[in-house]
Amino acid sequence: MPDIRRYLPVLEWGRTYDRTALSNDLIAAVIVTIMLIPQSLAYALLAGLPPEAGIYASIAPIMLYAIFGTSRALAVGPVAVVSLLTASAIGQIAEQGTAGYAAAALTLAFLSGGFLMLLGVLRLGFLANFLSHSVIAGFITASGILIATSQLKHVLGVGADGHTLPEMIVSILAHLDEVNIITMAIGALTVAFLFWVRKGLKPLLKRLGASPKVADIATKAGPVAAVVGTTLAVWGLGLNAFGVKIVGTVPQSLPPLTVPGLSGELVQALLVPAILISVIGFVESVSVAQTLAAKKRQRIDPNQELIGLGAANVGAAFTGGYPVTGGFSRSVVNYDAGAETPAAGAYTAVGLAIAAVALTPLVFYLPKATLAATIIVAVLSLIDLSILKKTWGYARADFIAVVATILLTLALGVEVGVASGVVVSVLLHLHKTSRPHVAEVGRVPGTEHFRNIRRHEVETDPSLVTLRIDESLYFVNARFLEDLIQRRVAEGRDIRNVVLMFSAVNDVDFSALESLEAINQRLTDMGVGLHLSEVKGPVMDRLKRAHLVNDLNGKVFLSQHDAWVALGRLDTKKQRKPAAV
Template structure:
């Protein structure tokens, strides 16, 4: 009986649906259905737009929003996360695939499937191995900088659709140069449609709800009408193009969209293609996971819920694998639609499943209605959505808080804008790691003294404390490893020079969680040098795991001092001066 229970818990770890599904209620069903209706209305135009951004046919956006959502509902742990195509991942998809296949070809679509498969497989592998912590290698400021730059690139890339011209490029200078060189081809009817749709969508986002509130519209209806803003733009511009034959005047339209459910597709297993897409797939996976898990954790915290980052990897991986085998492209959790899903009252992942059903109905019954939908309207939808991602205030915030973070953010933004999103993603990862290494390469080492009348020790530069000229108390506020090992060695050498009156050096290790072999060798060098000077090296407040590792070496045998349980014990034992000095 016990083994069965254990087995059941093991299965439940990989199938969260077995957890929330047991307690699913009629009230949850009602709330999930309502949330699904709102998200479906929002997602139909978004799906078409993001497919266009990824360089794929519009139906690919609908296909990408059906099977992945269903699979996430089974494997995901967030009750509110809405999975599907998102702007940044769509841009990355277009940028990556554009280097291995020509847009509009069968090879391009096949590459999109392979990219989704590789991304999904990598995410599942990370989840099974419980490697969700790897996402921590991307710092939040760097991610914010990359998303800001990506939002600018995405908005700029859509200007060609607003203007009705041909343009190309993957970097900001290329895009702007191409747009300027083709300005003479501007289609002013398209400009009128695209500009009107963009202004309308901005007005909906900022002013529609306050206007409806002033008109005493019921809150529920006001919420639905606000979320349906893109649908109104789609309907109005589509009807205008159809009624006035604007397609004959050069307005580009979506055209025929197949009426069908997602087909079964098989990604290409070409070795050369996999080799070309593997690294980009890994980077896309990490970026998508970081964005998704950040949204999921934020929304879960508001309802005192928890998510499992490792299982989220499996859920997102399954969603991407679903996209790979149903004619889609890489997906992740979207910020805007997840917030809408949360605000609409979604209680379980079943809301996502109901959304997928609504999109399937749309794929079967509504696609003929978008034949005359102008691409300028889809571009307007993308522009309004992604400009919400642009947060240039991160530069000011990091400048005032941390110079190192500011340099990392600014470099990420500039590299992404000037060299493209692939370089931006790679530089974001590298800068995050370098930023961590830089910060830990010079650990904060404080010389401390005893607070009078207590057993507490504080920084002598910040507090009036008791010191002894013969005893140097150093608190090391960082784990010791190869990057900073030499720093501590140099610090002690400068603080305890030859011929000084110091007789004891106490390393207060309360903040040291790790001592690697390089740091161990530095400690041995410090010990030998101090021993030659007849100065004792002592340790205090060493944590258990660190002490266990030190005991496995010969360091403690050769230590010319002692190891004390607390810093006060070390001070009490070593500071024998009858008149300790007060320092400020």
């Protein structure tokens, strides 16, 4: 039974489900449903799909995640970044509005879901760690800029296109003579209204005597008010006759049963984008889930999250949707509304199903400018240019990774941007670890502690050199260590012993082992002893298996102090810290 519960978390939280949890989940579901109706329509527009695809992608996936997911508050469905990635991937193989485009979206969801489930079953969630926070922050910021820019054409009522920032800007400028004044007015007023709702509505309602919960619900329902108001305006004034583009007919039905196409050519074209969408969606989702779980001292299982998100995407592929993941804004709303269990998501799915059947005729006159404005306001919160200042002040390597990801994403597109960001991060990591921090240490007077001679006043021995290696040793940095030891020994004629302090070394690969053997042989020829100290157990086991310990011309000491006592001379001197470090 424990194994079944690991793969079906619903059996775990379902055992203790009670009336209080039901009440809290229902309230959260109502609030999130109100928020999701306009959001789902808007994100489908961003993905280049019919509006109903956004609602379809919010029903079965939520149900499946409630069964297989481990987060109590994560709300799964279409999100801005994944919608942008979907449009970018499918736009290269099919034209928007065609049956082939919608079919490709189903295939993309299926491949993404299959990849996520495979990672989950193999427990390979750690692979997502190859996307550093710097790359993710840079990519999301650039994506926010791209998304907001891509929606300007709907706000202005022009027919611009393009996938990169330069292409979009040039296209918009080339179509400025087509701007529809009424459409622009609707879009601008909606943007202004949504910004006011976010910052000014809640304080106003509280001043008028509304309870905090009522004020919060009203604020979350701001986009719904924008949808209702602009739809009534277009319908009542007949603005669609003046060129205002509207959503039009939306099928009044539950999600249809669909089958993704799996032709070899289509799979080959979408496999890499599916992997990128899977990894980025998982990183975003698991970050949100862990943050919300920590607030209630709960935990999530990242590998089971892979299975839950994978099942959600596979469900989207068979119900007319497109790739989904856990959304930050809706998850926070779900949490703040009091969701106790994943059942809140299931109730949300029921609410959206009712909306798909009963409410879709009401959005016929909904202007696309309103949906575009909703997207723009939502994604502006994703843009965080302060990350540039933070990384510049903290670590230049991270700054380079952020800048490279932002610029490449804006200039070359989202897929190239995130792939380049990963490559830049890996290269910077390899560069950093190829020159590990190695400190020459001495003894702090009157203690058994050893510290960097450049930072502390310590005792040193002219005949003894101790180097503390602050990095695992592997093929990238092995030669660096050889050269460093060679230079240091050549500088001091009195040197009789070299001790490598391994307290921070967690691993030694075969290339590094060969370098240690070469160092040992070279020092033996020079009449200098090579010793090791504070070697961790797993590292010692491997060195023993390789016979390095037996071949060492010196000894292995349990502590650096033992090495100092055994090898040091009495004529030690105090090494003073330099004036400038």
